[in-house]
Amino acid sequence: MSCTLQLPDGWKPVASPPSLFRRYEFGSYAETREFLDRLALLSEETRIYPDLGFARTYVNVTLRGPGGGMPGPAEVEFACRAATMAVAGLP
């Protein structure tokens, strides 16, 4: 899967507050943690830190734009790379 400037499957734009959202579900806590660890590396690389909500088998990812504004191309690319990571983490 390559990352173009298009919101990946399952991601939804949210109007208020302006953001991009997707929930990822996993079969185990180990998979959930693996995905979170990959997201952490992506955040360190991109300096984009989404709001993350998670428990044992899910992760909710909310991407806001810079300064709380509209998400832009950088956030769409983050979403796309996150989607790739979630796919890679599943059997």
Added chain:
Amino acid sequence: MSCTLQLPDGWKPVASPPSLFRRYEFGSYAETREFLDRLALLSEETRIYPDLGFARTYVNVTLRGPGGGMPGPAEVEFACRAATMAVAGLP
């Protein structure tokens, strides 16, 4: 700090849904991740998986009781050990 059956400082019982809550704030993403990693080990040991919400410099911890019921002594002990970890993680 030892862990007795008493809710540690800053933790609040929440009525609906019945849970224990505390927000932890950190000075950096590295400290936030360190705390999350410690919580993950605690979850694997105790089999208690709180709802966690976080971004770059905060972590919100919500502990529900078994089956969504009232939090009991196991959740209070989890809160206390989490509090210890947060203290240990700060300079």
